[in-house]
Amino acid sequence: MRLIVGVDGSEDAMTALEAVTSRARETGDEVTVAVYSHNDSTADVEHTVREQLLAADFDASVMTLEDDPAGQLVDIAETEGYDRIVLSGGHRSPLGKIQLDSVLEFVLLNAHTTVTLIR
Amino acid sequence: MTTQFPDEPVTGFSGPPREFTDAEGREITVREVTSNDTEALVQMYVEFDPTDRAQGIPPSTETAIRKWLDVVLSEDALNVVGVHEGRPVGHVMLVPDRHGAYELAIFVLQAYQGAHIGTELVRTALGLAQREGIECVWLTVERWNTPAVALYQKIGFERTGDASFELEMSLRLAPDG
Numbered sequence: 001m002r003l004i005v006g007v008d009g010s011e012d013a014m015t016a017l018e019a020v021t022s023r024a025r026e027t028g029d030e031v032t033v034a035v036y037s038h039n040d041s042t043a044d045v046e047h048t049v050r051e052q053l054l055a056a057d058f059d060a061s062v063m064t065l066e067d068d069p070a071g072q073l074v075d076i077a078e079t080e081g082y083d084r085i086v087l088s089g090g091h092r093s094p095l096g097k098i099q100l101d102s103v104l105e106f107v108l109l110n111a112h113t114t115v116t117l118i119r
Numbered sequence: 120m121t122t123q124f125p126d127e128p129v130t131g132f133s134g135p136p137r138e139f140t141d142a143e144g145r146e147i148t149v150r151e152v153t154s155n156d157t158e159a160l161v162q163m164y165v166e167f168d169p170t171d172r173a174q175g176i177p178p179s180t181e182t183a184i185r186k187w188l189d190v191v192l193s194e195d196a197l198n199v200v201g202v203h204e205g206r207p208v209g210h211v212m213l214v215p216d217r218h219g220a221y222e223l224a225i226f227v228l229q230a231y232q233g234a235h236i237g238t239e240l241v242r243t244a245l246g247l248a249q250r251e252g253i254e255c256v257w258l259t260v261e262r263w264n265t266p267a268v269a270l271y272q273k274i275g276f277e278r279t280g281d282a283s284f285e286l287e288m289s290l291r292l293a294p295d296g
Contacts, residue, residue, distance in 0.1 A: 093174075093216075093222055093259065094214040094215060094216045094217075094222045095176070095190070095191055095196075095212055095214040095222050095224050096175070096176045096178075096187050096190060096191070097173065097174035097175060097176055097222075097224065097259060097285075098174045098175035099174065099259065099285060100284050100285075105284055
């Protein structure tokens with residue numbers, strides 16, 4: 001399978017990426033990491049992602065999504081024939097509520113590609 | 120999260136302990152939670168109707184409820200409980216975020232909903248927060264939960280964000296004086 005994994009640099013997203021790569025190692029899935037940020041520092045997130053991939057010794061392609069990451073994720077997944085979009089399934093608020101950010105909501109509502117949320 | 124807070128503080132909240140009669144004529148005592156309340160709160164959440172969960176809380180198993188209450192009842196959080204005939208029927212929590220503001224949530228047992236207990240509990244918790252010198256309180260609520268949104272608005276919360284499934288609402292308290 002070809003997976004595109006959206007990573008925003010949050011702790012949850014990095015944990016999700018780790019889960020994806022360790023699973024892909026067994027299944028042989030092809031992984032593309034789509035890096036985006038909520039505060040303009042895509043380069044920092046990309047750096048963190050590349051370090052984690054290197055440390056895990058996992059071969060994945062990395063792309064950055066600058067504007068409208070949600071729209072781009074949906075679009076790229078469709079036009080480039082990915083089988084699945086993978087995202088981390090929401091953050092926890094201080095008192096434990098699950099919070100789904102706007103990227104996640106847009107992708108869930110608009111993707112024709114199957115979406116997996118990792119919690 | 121970068122929460123916006125209204126410029127104007129909301130005033131008029133009284134802290135615990137308080138007593139009031141709910142719309143069904145039940146005598147409710149509102150007081151701060153103590154460590155003696157933990158087991159009774161666990162019991163309240165075990166009995167909680169799953170359809171009234173909000174964004175994954177309270178959790179559904181007793182083990183997960185205990186773990187969650189550890190966070191909610193931590194020393195730097197504020198907790199107020201509504202008690203009827205010796206057992207908790209509603210619980211408001213204020214848990215600090217990383218920016219010096221506090222996230223608020225409330226749960227009321229099904230049999231006690233619709234009797235203005237929620238409003239009184241939240242108002243009392245805000246009185247406690249003001250007494251403790253807290254100025255900024257926020258919460259999230261599911262968009263479709265219009266009764267809750269109306270309740271929070273009546274108390275003085277303003278809608279400050281709706282970028283996602285949840286609405287964000289916030290309120291500024293006056294410095295205690």
